[in-house]
Amino acid sequence: MQEHGEWLQQAVSEWGLILSDQQLRQFAQYFERLVETNKVMNLTAITEPREVYVKHFYDSLLLAKSLDIKEVDSLIDVGTGAGFPGIPLKIAFPHLRLVLLDSLKKRVQFLRETADALGLKEVECVHGRAEDLAKQKGYRQSFDLVTARAVARLNVLAEYCLPFVKVGGYFVSMKGPSVGEEITEAKRALFILGKTTVEREEFQLPEGMGTRNILIMKKRDQTPKAYPRKAGTPAKQPLV
Incomplete structure (x- = not known):
């Protein structure tokens, strides 16, 4: 793993992110747990290895090129799956108070055990649906930053994520190469859910491993109490 860690260290240092030897060990440990657990789940x-380091680790950290994570105190990663981008961001920025949200109990257990094994503090792993959790005190409009990576189309994703964002905070969606149509389709949802503006930044992953679009959305107003609608509704009846 050492050569892949050294590659990651060098790659992110080019845009000012410095990873210590301890952080590289945490990435190596995360890789090992991911691949081992993936055999049964x-x-x-x-x-x-190199694909994981580029398409999962480097890709997750790309967010730090678009936003100053040092200014972010609290982050919720919605539909986090195996922990991307939340865990790589937490490794690189240990000060973050992180919530990892996923609807599959087995994945949440994997995330809990991984956070413990890596020695990550202030990480809460929650089993549940965004539509339910976003109505709860302590979660609703409580986060500086909400992230989601390839979970749903943007107009649906906005209803899952924006209710968690503080006014003045950010929702960042990490997408593949074709997002123009999604942005247009989501304009009404973004306005309704917090008069939210959107900026798009496009990046090429190293070694020809693909194109990434990072959509940075700043929330300028409260989310109306009616949102999110009950579980399942945003996907079945998207705001358009």
């Missing part, structure tokens, strides 16, 4: 289709 579907966590990722990507298991080759």
